[in-house]
Amino acid sequence: MTLDQLENQIRSKGTFLCVGLDTDLEKIPGHLLQQPDPIFAFNKAIIDATAPYCVAYKPNTAFFEAYGVKGWEALERTVVYLNQNYPDHLIIADAKRGDIGNTSTRYAKAFFEEIPCDALTIAPYMGRDSVEPFLEFEGKYAVLLALTSNPGAFDFQTLPIAGQQQLYLEVLEKTQQYKNADRLMYVVGATKAEFLTDIRKVVPEAFLLIPGVGAQGGSLEEVCRYGMNKRVGLLINSSRGIIYASQGADFAQRAGQEAATLQAQMNKMLN
Numbered sequence: 001m002t003l004d005q006l007e008n009q010i011r012s013k014g015t016f017l018c019v020g021l022d023t024d025l026e027k028i029p030g031h032l033l034q035q036p037d038p039i040f041a042f043n044k045a046i047i048d049a050t051a052p053y054c055v056a057y058k059p060n061t062a063f064f065e066a067y068g069v070k071g072w073e074a075l076e077r078t079v080v081y082l083n084q085n086y087p088d089h090l091i092i093a094d095a096k097r098g099d100i101g102n103t104s105t106r107y108a109k110a111f112f113e114e115i116p117c118d119a120l121t122i123a124p125y126m127g128r129d130s131v132e133p134f135l136e137f138e139g140k141y142a143v144l145l146a147l148t149s150n151p152g153a154f155d156f157q158t159l160p161i162a163g164q165q166q167l168y169l170e171v172l173e174k175t176q177q178y179k180n181a182d183r184l185m186y187v188v189g190a191t192k193a194e195f196l197t198d199i200r201k202v203v204p205e206a207f208l209l210i211p212g213v214g215a216q217g218g219s220l221e222e223v224c225r226y227g228m229n230k231r232v233g234l235l236i237n238s239s240r241g242i243i244y245a246s247q248g249a250d251f252a253q254r255a256g257q258e259a260a261t262l263q264a265q266m267n268k269m270l271n
């Protein structure tokens with residue numbers, strides 16, 4: 001998917017919502033546990049209920065990897081289902097990878113080819129040779145952690161380097177020099193909305209993946225005020241707030257309602 005196509009989807013559907021698939025067998029309705037693949041059964045129902053209100057899905061691979069081979073199979077089924085039925089939705093594998101060059105290439109093949117996602121979250125701290133292999137795939141995106149939503153983000157990411165620029169700003173500035181930097185997106189936590197003005201000075205054009213609304217308490221309004229750019233430039237993720245809106249038989253319907261509520265709020269911000 002090109003960024004122009006992504007922007008067109010956002011504008012035509014009036015939403016820049018990304019639904020996070022953080023599927024936990026301990027939280028899904030009991031009746032699904034009788035299914036041959038309960039994780040996929042849950043995801044499929046959530047996807048069918050929320051697709052009109054979002055432009056992206058973010059399966060967090062930890063929630064699949066935790067179940068070993070069965071989890072990987074569920075991830076693959078989920079991605080195949082999305083590609084076949086909802087090809088206009090961006091699929092972001094949230095795996096937070098990144099390693100020396102030849103290893104990064106294998107991760108890229110795993111998540112861009114073998115399990116064909118459109119984007120992959122990456123920890124940038126091993127530097128240029130660990131990130132550029134992900135940027136060799138046309139139509140695919142590396143989503144680098146810039147300023148994360150969790151409290152520990154302040155341990156390192158906001159520290160000044162050698163008394164100068166803060167580390168997260170250095171990550172943004174330096175990675176914009178990488179080859180195929182137009183295939184980069186960045187993660188910024190919704191809980192860090194007050195930093196978005198500084199972030200936009202360094203990456204005015206880039207798409208930002210913003211997790212942390214809903215369960216983590218970030219404000220959609222503040223994120224839009226400080227983070228939106230002329231191509232919208234935002235994908236706002238909510239996982240638990242949508243997929244566990246109900247843990248009963250009406251779970252999919254309630255997930256759809258939550259997604260519709262967010263879509264309505266986003267639509268207002270776009271107009």
Ligand SMILES: O=C(O)c1cc(=O)[nH]c(=O)n1[C@@H]1O[C@H](COP(=O)(O)O)[C@@H](O)[C@H]1O
Pocket residue numbers: 020022060094121147148149150187188189211212213214215216237238239240241
């Ligand atoms: O890369 C991410 O997606 C991510 C980065 C970050 O800074 N904070 C963050 O919460 N996430 C992910 O975004 C999702 C947030 O889930 P909820 O808090 O349930 O909406 C989880 O899958 C997290 O792993």
